[in-house]
Amino acid sequence: MTRESRCPFDPPPAGSAAQDAGPLTRVELSDGSTPWFVTRYAEQRALLSDPRISADVTRPGYPIPANSGSTSSPFSFILMDDPEHARLRRMVTAPFMVKRVEAMRPRVQEIVDQLIEDMLATDGPVDLVQAFALPMPSLVICELLGVPYADHSFFQRNSNALINRQASPQQRRQAVEELVGYLHGLLETKKNQPAEDIFSDLAQRTQKNELSSHDAAMMGVLLLVAGHETTANMIALGTLALLEHPDQLKRLQEEEDPKLVVSAVEELLRYLTITHDGRKRVALEDIEISGHTIRAGEGVIMATDLGNRDPEAFPKPDALDLGRDARHHVAFGFGVHQCLGQPLARMELQVAYGTLFRRIPTLRLATTLDKVPFKHDGSVYGVYELPVTW
Template sequence: MAEDTLGQDFPMQRQCPFEPPKEYERLRAEQPISRVRMPDGTPAWLVTLHEDVRTVLASPAFSSDLAHPGMPAVNPEIRTIARQQRPPFSRMDPPEHSFFRRMLIPEFTVKRTKTLRAGIQSVVDGLIDDLLRKSPPVDLVDEFALPVPSLVICQLLGVPYSRHEFFQQQARVILSRQSTREQVGAGFTALRAYLDTLVEEKLHTPGDDLTSRLATEHLEPTGELCRQDLVASCMLLLTAGHETTSHMISLGVTALLEHPDQLAALQNDLTLLPEAVEELLRYLSIADYVPSRVALEDVVIGGTVIRAGEGVVPLLAAADWDPKVFDNPGTLDIHRGNRRHVAFGYGVHQCIGQHLARTELEVAFSTLFTRIPTLQIAAPSDELDYDHDGMLFGLHELPVTW
């Protein structure tokens, strides 16, 4: 049983951008469930084994409610703001969460995502056309990794792309561990105000987009949704829909360029693309500690008693590098064929946009490395500007040449 004493401070920083923090390996081996101190000084439990992480994420004994008093928070300001307003559906528990998921899931099925592939391909082709007209080196984050998911999610929600820079800036502020309460609050307020205006526009002039369908089918005339919930759902999809995929594109490109044997294998056989994307999702696990939880009752996980009201952080990166599940987890292997990773979470709160994200990554990687086969990083990978302060791990900039 883990000792009921506070250990080290959390979060821990990656020493190598392509590896979880070194402490995770030791914790998995010596103390797979351990106590840490969160940034606001409160205690929480870290869970590091793949089996235990999935157990926590799938168990109804743990709540996702960000406003719960025991919920651990890397950025306490987000938790404070969450207590002042209704949370997005990703931070609700069943049955409320189930209602929203049933309503939204038809928009994100494998079948629905396939119908979006041509549009995603068009977005990617256009951005690469623009990229090739520039003189290298260029920043792949600003010129490609951010615009791809921004354009796609804006099209999906019916948001004018002219507003994408506004959304990206607000998302960065909200997700940064360094943001103050005032900054996070201002970001939420600005996004909510714009999306509320957008909903009003869609009610009067609906289009072929998700916001229009939610507004006209579930807000009016049925009244299934209140306006606040609709705005919150759109805000979650908009911010989560571009930030995560953007980081995966830039980090995935970097990882493949740093592993030329894997890149060569992919370029020689594009049928490996789906497995390559799964392996990059596992290998990078950029949303490591996003799915925090709080115990609703006393529960035993891995022989450790977690009391009701105590916070828990199931570490996705630690689970995805568990050698009991993944042989040689520190090796990037696009032939691995093991899809048991938890990069999208697990259980009823598993990422609703995972099929869309996979499609965006497949199109982005295949098109980029096919059209620019000589792509290379214009700086040593260990000198790149990595985002260690956000809720998601990623890159601020990625200078490339060809």
């Protein structure tokens, strides 16, 4: 669905029209299949927590066009069902728990402060994506995983191929092969030289035969790609949204209550909802919902960007309101498959937004909104570049 260029932060008009028509409708994919398209918040949460709905990408009826190559996706346990989903997910849950993440906040603050210092050492303008939004979460996830940051260009290039809608199946397969090969090598290194990081733990699990090397590498791809792509896009797009809403930016800069930064992050997550391919599922049994019957074997797409703009869940949903209580949004999904890394993402965004505009209060666009290159071709929405000055 094509966005309205004058409203780059809003869902596509066709999606909004579908929501106005009702909570469920049909959409046609490029392979001719017609999965259900769920547009309302309440129905999305109900289905995402329903055990009769499967996340298993290999099941017939799963809503991915046959020519996409996505059944060879590297995204590990997020495209599996319990009990295997739960078994693999538990192996990497501990580092992303709230207490562990909060212990990382001082280090994330150091990274943010240094990147801003480097920006201020130039005369500007700078590309905020390359100078700040991308390196910050990349450094954090590399340290957490135990991946050398010196290799960031390699994994960023390949992760871009995985989330680019226009990439061919061959390009995706090559990206997966290169990332998996790289991470296999890293696992072998960690077996002999373990450290305090996630990959060292996964390496130990492979030695104990709790996990195959292939599964460990696939989990590494998931964590590496998801750990920097989503947060990087959210930092840049959220910054742009604040610059385009000066009343809300002024509020963020002037109000001293630290809870406002927390609230601002939740509202920006709701307002922008950068994962724009929806949450895809397939029905295992017939499901009656809101006057419709989803038959067993039929695909379902939860349009969470539309769910987060549902007026029944969020009054005046198209307004950016940093004081809104938006904690119940579905930007991280819902149910057993909700985003594992959400505590880390929240903390990183709080530090990023809370520091950037305090350290550079005169930050502004160095171009016009119509010239900003948005990622209309990506499954994760954002901007390719964000020229700013001060």
